[in-house]
Amino acid sequence: MIDLRSDTVTRPGRAMLDAMMAAPVGDDVYGDDPTVNELQRYVAELSGKEAALFLPTGTQANLVALLSHCERGEEYIVGQGAHNYLYEAGGAAVLGSIQPQPIDAAPDGTLPLDKVAAKIKADDIHFARTKLLSLENTHNGKVLPREYLQAAWEFTRQRGLALHVDGARIFNAVVEYGCALKDITHYCDSFTLCLSKGLGTPVGSLLVGSRDYIRRANRWRKMTGGGMRQSGFLAAAGLYALQHNVERLREDHDNAAWLAAQLQEIGADVMRHDTNMLFVRVGEESAAALGDYLRAQDILINASPVVRLVTHLDVSREQLKQLVAHWKAFLNR
Ligand SMILES: *Cc1c(COP(=O)(O)O)cnc(C)c1O
Numbered sequence: 001m002i003d004l005r006s007d008t009v010t011r012p013g014r015a016m017l018d019a020m021m022a023a024p025v026g027d028d029v030y031g032d033d034p035t036v037n038e039l040q041r042y043v044a045e046l047s048g049k050e051a052a053l054f055l056p057t058g059t060q061a062n063l064v065a066l067l068s069h070c071e072r073g074e075e076y077i078v079g080q081g082a083h084n085y086l087y088e089a090g091g092a093a094v095l096g097s098i099q100p101q102p103i104d105a106a107p108d109g110t111l112p113l114d115k116v117a118a119k120i121k122a123d124d125i126h127f128a129r130t131k132l133l134s135l136e137n138t139h140n141g142k143v144l145p146r147e148y149l150q151a152a153w154e155f156t157r158q159r160g161l162a163l164h165v166d167g168a169r170i171f172n173a174v175v176e177y178g179c180a181l182k183d184i185t186h187y188c189d190s191f192t193l194c195l196s197k198g199l200g201t202p203v204g205s206l207l208v209g210s211r212d213y214i215r216r217a218n219r220w221r222k223m224t225g226g227g228m229r230q231s232g233f234l235a236a237a238g239l240y241a242l243q244h245n246v247e248r249l250r251e252d253h254d255n256a257a258w259l260a261a262q263l264q265e266i267g268a269d270v271m272r273h274d275t276n277m278l279f280v281r282v283g284e285e286s287a288a289a290l291g292d293y294l295r296a297q298d299i300l301i302n303a304s305p306v307v308r309l310v311t312h313l314d315v316s317r318e319q320l321k322q323l324v325a326h327w328k329a330f331l332n333r
Helices: 014-021 034-049 059-068 091-096 114-119 147-157 169-176 181-185 211-223 232-244 249-265 282-294 317-331
Strands: 049-057 076-077 099-103 129-136 162-167 190-194 205-209 269-274 278-280 306-310
Touching: 014 181, 014 232, 034 049, 034 181, 034 205, 049 059, 049 211, 049 232, 059 091, 059 129, 059 162, 059 190, 059 205, 059 211, 091 099, 099 114, 114 147, 129 147, 147 162, 162 169, 169 181, 169 190, 169 249, 190 306, 205 211, 249 269, 249 278, 249 317, 282 317
Parallel strands: 076 099, 076 129, 129 162, 162 190
Antiparallel strands: 049 205, 190 205, 269 278, 278 306
16 A cells, blocks of 8 residues: 555554564653653753653644643634644643634744734733744644744744644654754744654654643643553654654655656646645545545545645655556546
8 A cells, every 4th residue: 555645654664663662661650661751851852942741642742732831711822724723623622721813824834923913812801811822833744934933932922922833743844944953942932743743653742841831731641641651662662763764754855846746747736745745636526536546556645626645754756656657547547
């Protein structure tokens, strides 16, 4: 199977599995798991923050992040299409009584700071208290401009807001900027990252921030059911991924650019490509037929009018050549 639905579909290879099996473990709810502690220490150090917390999923990491920033009756300003507004089942509102204030993102994935400013509420009993700005980097594969990160940071300092970054794919941004993680995480109070996407682990995310903040987050993690026990087996996959799978994200980006050019050449309507994603307009009429056609060739895509294709470590250039050949055959059928 060639699976381009997402970079979450990767399976751990032999070396990662060996690292997992060899991990020393303990009960992490007691803080006793040496591998989890090592992963948390390592990520905190990489990002220039005081502390990090290992969680099962990015959704839970974002939920815990919001719960640790905002109290009941407070709000966060967030993009209409942001994962922690649109794709997390309303968790912050449902479980935290935290009000989202969504705004439209600009085409480059940023939340324009004048639009953010216009939504910050006055101190008035009619309003929820505005507490937090939440950004996403990368957003639909787009890397936020580096100057914007600094501008948003300074803006939130002036306006007394905290700044969270949903960095599920933050290493794709790091590779694209060609900088160190801490060069960009300097410009936020907290961020989340997923180990289970381009980095290729079976599970795991981290929430990173100050020591006090992570202490609060640890309580919310426990309350929301994310306190795991011998999770060092999973953390070991994360350590392995951070040490072996970051630089190679560049290959995924190159593959996405290559695939975009090839599909364009055979007449597909490639809207854009960014980092490891490309978006192809196939139209309402052909979506299902294309999906079925490719599936019959053992190729999986999300068959929708705009197809998002995602490159990752389990898809090679050779396999992408097969995809192009079959796509072409579909167009010429
Ligand atoms: C995938 C993703 C998440 C959530 O991660 P899960 O581990 O699937 O819960 C959060 N934010 C963004 C931007 C994502 O792409």
